[in-house]
Each structure stands twice: as C-alpha cells, then as structure tokens.
Amino acid sequence: MKTFILALIIIAGSLLIYGTQDMPNWGDPQSPASTHVSPYYIQHSMIDMETPNIVSSVLADYRGYDTMGETTVIFTAAFVCLLLLRRRNKEQGDQ
C-alpha cells in the first residue's frame, strides 16, 4: 500500500515539476504578476489612504472583503470547537 502511494506521489510530483517549465523566472521584475495589478497598489496606496504600509492598505481597504471572510473563518472554527468540545456536567463524563 505504501509503495503504491509512493509511486502515486512520484508521478504527481514529476507532473507538477514538468508544469514548472513555463513559469516566469524567480524574481523577474517584468513578470505579469508584478506588472498588471500591483503597480496600482504601490503607486496609489499613499494617495488613496495615507498609509505607508502597502500590505495593510491592500488587506484592509482594497481587498478588505477577504479580510472579513478570514475573520469569519476564525469565528466558524471557534464555534465548531464550542459545538464539539463543551462538556455538559451531568451528561458527559468520560465517554
């Protein structure tokens, strides 16, 4: 069983490495990721928001909705733990 999984992993890994051939080089300043959307953030963060920390301004303002989703994820995890782990003194002892 373990050898079968190992073979599967090696095949998946080599397919993924095969897929990395066409990727932009590491650190290329002309890659599409660095030239399409993010120059706007770097240039306008101070103008729009008077905030020197660009990551904060993107996190809290341009993409603040994702941050709201992230806090909801934490809330969900807290309530899952509440649902699963809260002991009621009379009913649950050590099951």
Next chain:
Amino acid sequence: MLDLLLSKYNYWLYVILMMIGLYAMLAKRNLVKKLIGMNIFQTAVILFYVSISVKTGHVDVPILPYHHHGHEQAAINVAHYLNPLPHVLMLTAIVVSIATAGVALAVLILIYRKYGTLQEDEILKINKEVGA
C-alpha cells in the same frame, strides 16, 4: 539544464515539500501525523505564493517611507518595492490553515475520547469488533 535548475529551483523545492505533505497525509497510520502532513501541504502552497512576489535587484519590503504633510513626496518607483498582493492573500490563507488545524484537533479530541487511541488501524479494528 543547469540554467533551468538555477532559475526555477524554488518551484522544485515547493513541489517536493508538497509531495512530502501529501505522502504523510495518505500513507501514515497515525491521525496526528496525517494532520501534520496536511499542515505541511498548506505551508508549501503558501510559500509558493510568497515566492511569486519576489523581484531581483535592490528591492525593499512594500512599506513606503513616511513623509509628514507638507513635505513633497518623491515619485514612487514600482521596481523598488516587492509585490504586495501575494503577501495579502497568504495572510488570509495562513489564518484559514490554522482554523482548519484547530477544527481537526477538536475532532481528534472527540476521537480520542471515544476510542482511546489515535492509530487508524486500531480504530478500524475496534469498529469491526463492535459493529460486527
């Protein structure tokens, strides 16, 4: 070939890390080891994203020098600052991975209370004896 390796070796490293995590998730018998494998897998994806934001040359972290009001601001050269967007996305993804790990640990506590063990084959054996 050597040129290929040198310019893209970071992606190879993340693929190897991902595969280590995937192997731990699928092949290990202890439930906690599966959970750690899941965490390694998610960490590999996070590192992959952060590596997209790197720029070679003389670059700074994406924090602008702060000028007080009234001073003139120098023009901001985009090539001097890292790409901030993958960092933002990965802050969210790190939080999501921690939340998932927390939920998984709560479920593991329930499993331990019920079966007394965290080895998957022992649990299946207990199930077979009880449920037969």
Next chain:
Amino acid sequence: MVHQFPALIIAVPLIAALSTPLIGWKSSNRCYYWAVLTLALVTFFAIGLLRSVILHGPISYHQGGWAPPWGIEYYVDYLSAFILPIIAIVSLLVIIYSKHSINKELAGRQMPSYTLMLLMITGLMGIVVTGDLFNVFVFLEIASLSCYGLIASGQGDAPLATFRYIIMGTIGASCYLLGVGYLYMVTGSLNLADVSHLIPPLYHSRVVLSAGVLMLVGISLKMALFPLHSWLPNSYAYAPSSASALIAPLFTKVAAYLMIRVMFSLFQPDFFVKIIPATTVITWLAVTAMMIGSFYAIAQNNLKKMLSYSIVAQIGYIALGIGLANKAGLTGALLHILNEAFTKGCVFLVVGAIIYQTGDCTIDHFKNLFRRMPFTMGAFTIGVFSMIGVPPTCGFFSKLNLLMGCIVDHHWVFVAALLISTILNVIYFFRVIKVASFEKPEADYNRKIPYDQIRMQEVPLSMRIPIILMAAGILLAGIFSGTITNTILIHIIPAGF
C-alpha cells in the same frame, strides 16, 4: 435597491450568524425563530436577484467601491441567479423543519448548531455570487469548516468520518488555491472576467494546463466525483438529521456550479475539450460513479447510507452533463442540480422524520411505515419518482436532456449506462417502499400492535409542512421545467454549443 442585493445576500446571514450567540445564549427557541427570519429575508433577496437578472441582465457590484481588478467584484449572471434561489429555498425549508429534530438530537447544543448552519449558508451563497477567484476560496473554507463541525456532532462513527473528510477536503481546497496561484502567476489578476480575457493567448503554456487540471481536481474532491468520493457516504450517514438535510442537497451541487464556472466561464469550453481531453475523462469517471454509486446503494441496509451512495451516483449524472459539453447535456446538468437539491432535501427530511419518530433508519425496520406516517412516506415516494425519472417530476426532464445530449454526440455507451443506472435506482428505492407499505406482519415491529389497529403517528406539523412543500417543489420544478429552460438556462449555455 436590487443593486445592493449581492452584498446584502451575504451580509444578512453573516450578521445573523454573528448575533445568534447573543440572541440565543439561553433560549434555543429564539435561535430558531432568528434563523427562520434571516432565511426568509435571504430568500426574498435571492428571488429578487433572479427576477432582476431575468428582466435587466447581469448585475455587477464593486465591494468597497474599488473597480475591478483592483477591488473585489460581485457578479451575478444567469448561472448565479439560477443557483441562489435553490440554496435559499432549500435551506429555508430545512431550517423550518429543524426545530424538533435539533431539540431531540443535539439537546443543549442548539445555539452553536444554528450559528454553524447560518455560516454554512453564508459560505455557499458567497461561492455562488462572487466574481473573484480568491474570494471563492475564502467562502469555500467558511462553508467547509461549518460543514465539518456540523457533521462531527453526530452519533456513532461521526468523528472518524469527519476527520477523513477534513483531510480530503483540505487537499481539494489547497489544490484549487494552487491552481489560482498558477493563473495569478501568468496573468497578474484575480478577477474572474479579467483572467478569462488574459489567458486565451496562453492556452498552450504548461502553467495554464497545470492550473486547469489542479482546479478541476480540487473541485472534484469537493464535489465527490469518483474516485475522490470516499469521504461522502460515511460523513453524511452519521451526521445529525437536520445537518445532513442541510448539507447533502447543497454542498456538492455548489461545487458542481463551481466546476461549470471554471470550465465554461473562466476557461473557454474548447480548452477542456480539445487542448486537455478533460471532458472525456470527466464523462468516463461520471459513468463509473453512476454504476459504483448504484451498486453500493443496493447493498446498504441503513437508509441514510443508501441515500449517500445515491448522491455519489447523482453527482455522476451532473458530471456527465457537464462533460458532454453540448447544449442538451449542460441543460440536463443544470436541471439535475435543481432536481437534486429538492429531491435530496425531501428524502433527507423524510429520513430525519423517520429517525425522530422511530429512533433508527434501518430499512428492515420500516414495516407498516406507510400506515403510520402517510404524509412523510407520500413525499418520499414523490422523491423516489424524481430520482428514477418519472414524469411530471423534475427528474424526468433532466434525464431526458442528458439522454438527448448523449445521443446527439453518439455516445451509446453513456446511453446504456444511464438506462442501466435508472433500473438500479428502481431496484434499491422500490425495496424501501415495498418494505414500508406492502409487508403485513402479524405484529408491528416495534410495538406488537395488530395490523388493523395501527394509527397514524406523524411527526409534528413544523416538520411535516417543509417535507410536503419540498415534494410540491419537485413537482412544480418538473411542470415548469420548460419555462425554466427557456427563460434562464438558455442564457447560461455558452455560445457555440
């Protein structure tokens, strides 16, 4: 006003979920009424959005006022407007039903349960309404985490089943996230419309190929398409009744919506037909899913596990419709999503009613159930007819469209597989109906009452009405399926099919 609905349809259940602990800390009845009120409002928003999209076309909402691609955009087009009322109506009926069921099965834990149910509905709505790829991941995780919690609170082997589901679900979500990362690396944008315009020149690059495959693998894991379906039967069988009635009709169908989005809106349909033969692989996996799901379902004695294997088979139908990539096939897949939501909602509510009344759901214990619970079993029969494909239920029209889609492209093996799996559906469902209605033992199984003296012992009214309404919904969806096809589904199918 309607232009604010895309934001309100997320904000209202989210704020309701956040305030459920404040409202219902001591009293669980208040949680119940708060949840029903919220979902009634959400249904109003969903139907308002559907009406507005039909009359005036797609709606775009910029979160925070930032224009895309620099901000997050919510884009409600015909496909989203079709799925939203389905989620809203099914979840409203299940929450109305859930009062007595949750009080019996999860006594003392109602407040976290209602919170998690509202959060799950928020997550599902968010996946459907958003137009930003990373936002899909965030809402997918909200829905998944609440799903894990709801399932793990069940009896029996629920925690181990949930742990397996967590491992497999996280692999799926991470694969999807990796696919989004690959697309970001070659385009620089995360907005769905923007990326779909930027990638056609790059279709032969290996990064885009890997991205497409990774996203499809991740979504198939969430959708429980064979061979990545092994988490589903145990998870849905051991969950509490209301939780499984909420999750089973909706979660896999929203993942199917996501697959349609990725295959036909994000990438051009030609990409998955010609450049990677993904549609061929998907159709063959779908046919295998149909067969395997039906065979395993025949062997089950627990009604909930049998229905979970039936979900695996029905997801095979939907995936077949998606993979056929022609007009009739996609129409069949979309109608089948509608059908599945109402049908599985109906039958899982029925199973919950049976558990509430008799204590377990082993099929051999169902003797004389028709006499004791006529309304419930009548609705179950309508659900069974819809799964088999008897007119005028919606299942008939969706299967007809799927058959026409297979015939148009001359896939005779798929036609045979559809017909064989329909016959298998008949076998395992009619066994349930036969045990429940036609067997007349000398004494009733549980109570040793002579047959003539068995009286009707139905579930309370708040559980009966949603079951009857779901069954009515199946019939209405079938009768109006022509109208639905001509007003909504025509606009979803990409040009050139």
